[in-house]
Amino acid sequence: MADHYTLRLAPGMRQRLIEWARRAGLAERTLAxxxxxxxxxxxxxxxxxxxxxxxxxxxxxxxxGLDVWESVATVRDNDGSIARAAEYLQVPAGLVEAAVAYYGEYRDEIDREIELNEAEYERGRASAAAGERDDLAGRSDRSILEAASSEQRAVVTNNIKGFRPLASEWLAQGRIHGGLIFLPSSRTRTRSAVPALVAAIEGVLREHPDGLNGCERWIGPLSSP
Structure with a gap:
């Protein structure tokens, strides 16, 4: 049974609450x-x-910007070691300890978030793996661009220094490559990186349903969902 509580608000506070509730698309009472x-x-x-x-x-x-569920999941992946989890996440150990303490009080809530994000992570990892080609492993940038373009495929890479000059060379020769999608040079090392990356690439492909022939597209820094 819900508890009822009457509260007298300071002048102007009610109007501010109404405004923020409107922005959030929530009922005033729900936001309060x-x-x-x-x-x-x-x-x-x-x-x-x-x-x-x-x-x-x-x-x-x-x-x-790290979610509590990410920190807790990383601790689990490191056999319960807060120190190793903090090193992997590149944050002070005290922050990971804070996440674990919060988890101790809201375990069911965080477990649900971990479960949902694990499923999304696996989907993203499977999508990323589907684009890998064993036959191209170890080959030069030029060979990869040639192979991808012959199959009308775009190359997804963070090797900007390697592929941009090749793209310019092709352009000068009047050749059309299959497209280049450039990724950030550095990305977050958390579990959210893979699904965020896949979502960003899917967004580029939706914008270009006919392909990226001869085009370059850049994906900005990735953030946590």
Whole structure:
């Protein structure tokens, strides 16, 4: 049974609440309840903040953009070692400890997020693996571009220095390559990297249903879902 609580708001606070509820597309009362709940959680766990994203509202580490579920999953992958998880995530161990402490209080919630994101991770990894070619392993950039273009396929790479000069060379010769999709030179090392990468590539391909022949497209820095 829900508890009822009457609260007198300071002048102007009600109008601000109404405005933020409108922006969030939420009922005023729903947003007020969220503020109270998240405020209480943050007071108990000061290094945890709450952010909106494609997967909904989620708990994350202050100032890092890492979700709590990512940190907890990484600890599990490192046999429970907070130190190794922190080294892998490139964050202070204290932040990983904060994520684990939060998990201890909201275990079911974080376990659901891990389960959902594990499924998305596997889907993304399978999609990425489908594009790998054993027969091209170890071959030169020129050979890869030749092979991909002969099959009317785009090359997805972060080797900008290698492929851009080749693309310019082809252009000068009047040749049309199958397309180039350039990735960020550095990407997040968390589990969210693979599905985020696949989603970004799929977005480029949706924008070009007839292919990328002769075109270059750049994918910006990837962020956590």
């Amino acid at each position: 309840q969220r503020y109270v709940e998240e405020g209480l959680r943050h007071d108990a766990h000061p290094l945890i903040q709450f952010l909106d994203g494609p997967s909904g509202r989620r708990a994350s580490l202050v100032g890092r």
